[in-house]
Amino acid sequence: MRVATRLGRKQPLGETPRRAVVGAAGLRSARRIFREEIIARFCVELEAQGGVAIRCATTASLRDELSRVLRQLSPRHVACWEDGLAEAFQVEQALSGYQADGPTAVSGTARKTWLQRIAEADIGITGCDYAIAETGTVVLLAGGQRGRAVSLLPSVHIVLVRGGRIRMHLGDVLHELGHLPDHTGTTLPAVNFISGPSRSSDIENDLSIGVHGPAALYALILED
Amino acid sequence: MKVALFVTCLVDQFYPNVAEAMIAVCNQLGVYVDFPEAQTCCGQPAFNSGYVEAARSSALTLLSAFADYDYVISPSGSCTGMIHHYFAKLFDDDIVRRELAQDLACKTYEFSQFIVNVLGVTDLHAAFPYRVTYHPSCHGSRLLGIRDEPLRLLEKVRGIELVELEHQEDCCGFGGTFAVKMADISAAMVSEKVEHVEATGAQVLVGTDMGCLMNIGGRLQRERKPVRVLHLAQLLAEGLLQSSPPKLEVAR
Amino acid sequence: MKTSSESLDLQDRARRALEDDFLRTAVRFTTERLKTRKKTATEHLGRWEDWRERGRQIRAHTVSHLDHYLGQFATNARKAGARVHFAADAADAGRIVLDIAKQQAATLVAKSKSMVTEEIHLNRHLEEHGIEVVETDLGEYIIQLAGEAPSHIIIPAIHKTREQIRELFAVDGAEDLTTDTKALTAYARKRLRATFLQADIGITGCNFAIAESGSVVLFTNEGNGRMVSTLPKTHIVLMGMERIVPRLADLDVMANLLPRSATGQKLTTYMSIVTGPRKPEEQDGPDDLHIVILDNGRSRQLGNPEFQEILHCIRCGACLNVCPVYRNIGGHSYGSVYPGPIGAVLTPLLQDGPEFEELPYASSLCGACHEACPVKIPLHDMLAALRRRQVEKGRGRRSERMAFRGFQMAFSNARRYRGTLRLARMAQSVFGVREGRIDAQFGALRGWTATRAAPALADKSFRERYASLKQDVATGSSASGTVQTSGADGQLTVGQTEVNRDE
Numbered sequence: 001m002r003v004a005t006r007l008g009r010k011q012p013l014g015e016t017p018r019r020a021v022v023g024a025a026g027l028r029s030a031r032r033i034f035r036e037e038i039i040a041r042f043c044v045e046l047e048a049q050g051g052v053a054i055r056c057a058t059t060a061s062l063r064d065e066l067s068r069v070l071r072q073l074s075p076r077h078v079a080c081w082e083d084g085l086a087e088a089f090q091v092e093q094a095l096s097g098y099q100a101d102g103p104t105a106v107s108g109t110a111r112k113t114w115l116q117r118i119a120e121a122d123i124g125i126t127g128c129d130y131a132i133a134e135t136g137t138v139v140l141l142a143g144g145q146r147g148r149a150v151s152l153l154p155s156v157h158i159v160l161v162r163g164g165r166i167r168m169h170l171g172d173v174l175h176e177l178g179h180l181p182d183h184t185g186t187t188l189p190a191v192n193f194i195s196g197p198s199r200s201s202d203i204e205n206d207l208s209i210g211v212h213g214p215a216a217l218y219a220l221i222l223e224d
Numbered sequence: 225m226k227v228a229l230f231v232t233c234l235v236d237q238f239y240p241n242v243a244e245a246m247i248a249v250c251n252q253l254g255v256y257v258d259f260p261e262a263q264t265c266c267g268q269p270a271f272n273s274g275y276v277e278a279a280r281s282s283a284l285t286l287l288s289a290f291a292d293y294d295y296v297i298s299p300s301g302s303c304t305g306m307i308h309h310y311f312a313k314l315f316d317d318d319i320v321r322r323e324l325a326q327d328l329a330c331k332t333y334e335f336s337q338f339i340v341n342v343l344g345v346t347d348l349h350a351a352f353p354y355r356v357t358y359h360p361s362c363h364g365s366r367l368l369g370i371r372d373e374p375l376r377l378l379e380k381v382r383g384i385e386l387v388e389l390e391h392q393e394d395c396c397g398f399g400g401t402f403a404v405k406m407a408d409i410s411a412a413m414v415s416e417k418v419e420h421v422e423a424t425g426a427q428v429l430v431g432t433d434m435g436c437l438m439n440i441g442g443r444l445q446r447e448r449k450p451v452r453v454l455h456l457a458q459l460l461a462e463g464l465l466q467s468s469p470p471k472l473e474v475a476r
Numbered sequence: 477m478k479t480s481s482e483s484l485d486l487q488d489r490a491r492r493a494l495e496d497d498f499l500r501t502a503v504r505f506t507t508e509r510l511k512t513r514k515k516t517a518t519e520h521l522g523r524w525e526d527w528r529e530r531g532r533q534i535r536a537h538t539v540s541h542l543d544h545y546l547g548q549f550a551t552n553a554r555k556a557g558a559r560v561h562f563a564a565d566a567a568d569a570g571r572i573v574l575d576i577a578k579q580q581a582a583t584l585v586a587k588s589k590s591m592v593t594e595e596i597h598l599n600r601h602l603e604e605h606g607i608e609v610v611e612t613d614l615g616e617y618i619i620q621l622a623g624e625a626p627s628h629i630i631i632p633a634i635h636k637t638r639e640q641i642r643e644l645f646a647v648d649g650a651e652d653l654t655t656d657t658k659a660l661t662a663y664a665r666k667r668l669r670a671t672f673l674q675a676d677i678g679i680t681g682c683n684f685a686i687a688e689s690g691s692v693v694l695f696t697n698e699g700n701g702r703m704v705s706t707l708p709k710t711h712i713v714l715m716g717m718e719r720i721v722p723r724l725a726d727l728d729v730m731a732n733l734l735p736r737s738a739t740g741q742k743l744t745t746y747m748s749i750v751t752g753p754r755k756p757e758e759q760d761g762p763d764d765l766h767i768v769i770l771d772n773g774r775s776r777q778l779g780n781p782e783f784q785e786i787l788h789c790i791r792c793g794a795c796l797n798v799c800p801v802y803r804n805i806g807g808h809s810y811g812s813v814y815p816g817p818i819g820a821v822l823t824p825l826l827q828d829g830p831e832f833e834e835l836p837y838a839s840s841l842c843g844a845c846h847e848a849c850p851v852k853i854p855l856h857d858m859l860a861a862l863r864r865r866q867v868e869k870g871r872g873r874r875s876e877r878m879a880f881r882g883f884q885m886a887f888s889n890a891r892r893y894r895g896t897l898r899l900a901r902m903a904q905s906v907f908g909v910r911e912g913r914i915d916a917q918f919g920a921l922r923g924w925t926a927t928r929a930a931p932a933l934a935d936k937s938f939r940e941r942y943a944s945l946k947q948d949v950a951t952g953s954s955a956s957g958t959v960q961t962s963g964a965d966g967q968l969t970v971g972q973t974e975v976n977r978d979e
C-alpha cells in the first residue's frame with residue numbers, strides 16, 4: 001500500500017507500535033476529589049454554558065422540581081426515553097398528561113412517524129450515563145428505547161442526572177467508555193456529549209442560542 | 225573574554241551608529257569588542273526567499289570570521305535567530321561545517337541577551353527622560369526567545385517613562401522581501417503598527433531589530449509623526465552620555 | 477510570465493480586500509475575540525504547553541504509523557457495521573458519494589460543515605447530477621445562498637453583514653425579516669428543520685477517527701452535525717486520511733486542544749462519537765454508515781521530513797486568528813479552499829501546480845502561527861521550504877533570481893561584498909532603496925517607497941568606520957559623534973561596586 005511505502009515499509013505495520021505515553025496521562029494533578037466538589041463544579045460549568053442546573057436531595061424533590069419546570073414551560077407534548085427512565089427516577093406521575101401516544105417502532109415508515117412525534121414535542125426528557133464536571137457536560141449513550149432525537153429535536157432538553165455518575169474530567173469518562181462491560185473494541189454505542197444549549201455565532205459574531213438543537217437545557221441532579 | 229561583533233549587513237550599510245552604540249555600551253561594562261572583517265551577512269534574506277545556496281555562501285563567511293571567539297554579539301534578534309535555528313541545517317551534509325555552525329550558535333547572542341544573561345547586568349546607570357515604547361520583534365521573541373531582557377534594561381534607565389505598546393506581538397509587516405513582494409499587505413500591517421505606536425503617545429520607539437525599525441520608522445517618517453526610532457543600544461548609549469556615570473567593569 | 481500574472485491575482489484580491497472596510501473590521505474583530513477567548517480557555521486548563529506537546533506527540537506518532545492505524549481503523553469501523561471506502565483523489569471521492577446516492581435514489585442531501593467536502597467540491601458534483609445539497613451550518617447556509625466559499629475554516633461567513641444575510645434570506649423566501657440575530661436564526665431553524673427530516677442522506681466531515689474502536693468523532697455547536705448524522709437513513713462521513721488518533725484516551729487530549737484553540741470553548745456544545753450505523757434495537761440513527769477516506773495529495777507528504785508534519789493539523793483555525801496577513805486581507809484573498817497560514821502551506825502541497833505558487837509568499841514569516849498552533853506545526857519553516865521548492869523548480873521571478881545570484885556573488889566574500897556595496901546596488905535590490913534612485917526594473921520596490929520612507933545608505937559603512945573608531949577609542953575622544961569611550965585600549969577600567977548583577 002502507498003502509505004506504508006511512503007513511510008519506508010514494505011508492508012503496513014502489523015503490530016500496534018509502542019508509545020511512551022497514551023492520552024493525557026500525567027497532565028492532570030491526581031488529587032482526590034469529593035462528590036460535593038464535583039457536583040458543585042458541574043453546576044457552575046453547566047450554567048456558564050447557558051444551561052440550568054437544579055440540585056435535588058431526594059427523588060421526591062426531583063419529582064417536585066420536574067413538575068415545577070413543566071408547569072412553568074407548559075408544553076403541549078413531552079417526549080421521554082422509554083427505557084424505564086421515568087420509573088427509575090419515579091417521575092411517571094409528573095409526566096402524566098404531557099406524553100403523546102405514538103409508535104415506538106423502529107423500522108421503515110414507522111420510524112419517520114416516530115421522529116415526527118419527537119419533532120413535535122416541546123420538551124425531550126432523557127437520562128444520562130455520565131456527566132463531566134470540568135466542562136458542564138452530560139454524556140448520553142444511545143441504545144434500545146433511548147432515542148437520540150429526544151435530546152435533539154425538542155426546543156427544551158431536560159436531563160436527569162445521578163450525582164454519582166458525574167466525573168471530574170472528560171478523560172475519566174473516555175476511560176470508562178473504553179472499558180464498558182460489553183465493549184470489545186468495536187461495539188461502542190453512539191455517544192453524545194452535550195454541554196449546554198445549541199449555539200451559533202455565525203451572524204456578525206452575535207451569540208444566538210437554539211439555532212438547530214434545543215434552546216434550553218435543564219439538568220436535574222439527584223444527589224444521593 | 226574574546227568578544228566579536230556580528231554587525232549584520234543592514235547595520236553595516238545603513239545604521240553604523242547602532243554598532244558604535246553597542247560598542248560604547250560594552251566598553252562601559254569593560255568589554256572590548258572586536259570586528260572581524262571577513263563577515264558579510266547571515267543569509268536570511270536569501271534563505272527566506274528560497275535561495276539556499278546563496279544563503280549558504282554568505283553564512284560561510286560568518287563561520288570563518290567568528291571561529292576564534294568566545295562570544296559573538298549582534299544587534300539583531302532575527303539574524304541571531306537565523307544562526308541559532310538554521311545554520312546547522314544549512315550544513316546538514318558537511319560534518320565539519322555543521323559542527324562549526326553548532327558552535328557558532330552556542331556562542332552567539334543578541335545584544336540585550338548578552339548584557340542581561342551573560343554579563344548579568346541590568347542597570348547601566350543611564351538616563352533617558354522621555355516617554356518610550358518598546359516593540360518586540362517577531363523573530364527575536366518567537367524564533368530566538370528574547371523574553372523581557374530589553375525591558376529589564378529599559379526599566380532601570382533613570383527618568384524613562386515606559387508605555388506598553390498595544391498588540392505589541394503583532395508583526396510590523398517587514399518580513400524582508402515580503403515588504404516589497406506583498407507591498408500592499410505589508411503597508412497595511414505597518415500602518416496598524418504605527419497607529420498603535422501613536423496611541424501610546426511615546427516620543428521614542430525602541431526595538432532590537434533594525435529591519436523592523438526601518439520599516440516602522442519609514443512609515444512614521446512618511447506620515448510625519450514626531451516619534452524618534454532607536455535601537456536599544458542607541459538609547460542606552462545616549463542615556464550613558466546624558467548621565468555620564470562612572471565606568472563599570474563587570475567582565476574580564 | 478505565468479508567475480507574475482498569478483501574483484497579480486493574489487495581490488489584486490488582497491488590494492480589494494484592503495479597501496473593504498467592513499471586511500477588515502469584521503475580520504479584525506472576530507479574530508481578536510477568538511484570540512482572547514482562546515487565551516482564557518488555555519489559561520483555565522493550565523499547563524497549556526505540556527498539553528500542546530502531548531498533542532504534537534500523539535499526532536506525530538499517529539502520522540508516522542499511519543499505515544498501521546489506518547488499517548486498524550478501517551477494520552474496526554467495518555466490524556462495527558460501517559462501509560469503508562478509500563478515495564485516491566477528489567474525482568474518486570465524488571464518484572463514491574454519487575454511487576451511494578444513486579443506490580438510495582436520493583434527491584436531497586443535508587450537510588454539516590466540512591472542509592474536506594469543500595476541498596473536493598462535492599456539492600457542485602452532486603448538484604450537477606441532479607441532487608439537491610443543503611448546507612445546514614448557519615454560516616455555511618448563508619454562504620451557500622450567496623454562492624460563495626467559506627472565508628474562515630471555523631466561521632465561514634465571517635465576512636457577511638446582517639443586512640446582507642437578511643437580503644439572502646429574503647430571496648430564499650423569508651418574509652418580513654428584521655436584521656435582528658434572533659429573527660435571522662429563527663428563520664434558519666425553521667427553514668432547515670424541514671431539510672433535516674426530509675433528507676435522504678446526511679453528509680458530515682470528521683474531526684477525529686479512533687483507530688481502536690473504528691469511531692468517528694464530530695465537534696459541533698449548532699446541533700446540525702447531530703441532525704444530519706442521526707435523522708437521514710444514510711450517513712456519509714468524508715474524512716481526510718490523516719484524521720486518525722490511536723485510542724479513545726488520545727481523544728481526551730485532542731478534545732482539550734481543538735475547541736479551546738478554535739473558539740475558546742472548553743468543549744464544543746456537541747461532541748459525538750459515532751461507531752457504526754444504528755444497532756437493530758435502536759429507535760433512530762442511520763441505517764447505513766459510509767466512511768469515505770480521502771487521500772487527495774496527503775500521502776505524498778508522508779516520508780518527507782520537511783512537510784510530513786502538515787498532516788498533524790487538526791483544522792482549528794488558530795493560525796488564522798493570529799495571522800496579521802489574514803487579519804488584513806480575509807480568507808477569500810488567498811483564492812484557495814483553505815485560507816490563512818495553514819492554507820498557504822497545505823494548498824500548494826495538495827495541489828502542486830502553478831495555480832497556487834504565490835501562496836507561500838503571503839506571509840511575513842513572523843511565526844505567530846507556529847506559536848498559536850495547538851500541535852506545534854512549524855508553518856513558517858514550511859513556507860520558507862515551499863519557496864525553496866519553487867526556486868529549485870526554476871519558478872522564481874527572473875528579477876528575483878538575478879538579485880540573489882548577485883547576492884551570492886557579493887556576500888560570499890567580504891572583499892567583494894565591500895566592493896559591491898560601494899556601488900549600493902545590492903542594498904537596493906535586497907533591502908530597500910534610496911529615494912530617487914529607483915531603477916525601472918526593480919519596479920516591485922516601489923511598493924516600499926509608496927508608503928514608507930526608505931533609508932539612505934550611510935555615507936560610510938561600519939566596516940569603513942571601524943578602523944578610525946578604534947583610533948578614537950585609543951585617544952579617548954568621541955567616536956562618530958555618538959559614542960563616548962575612553963581608556964587606553966577601548967576598555968573602561970574604573971572599577972565600580974554599584975553594578976547590578978543578576979544571577
Ligand code: SF4
Binds near residue numbers: 818848852853
Ligand atoms: S496548522 Fe495548527 S493552528 Fe493552523 S489550523 Fe492546523 S492545527 Fe490549527
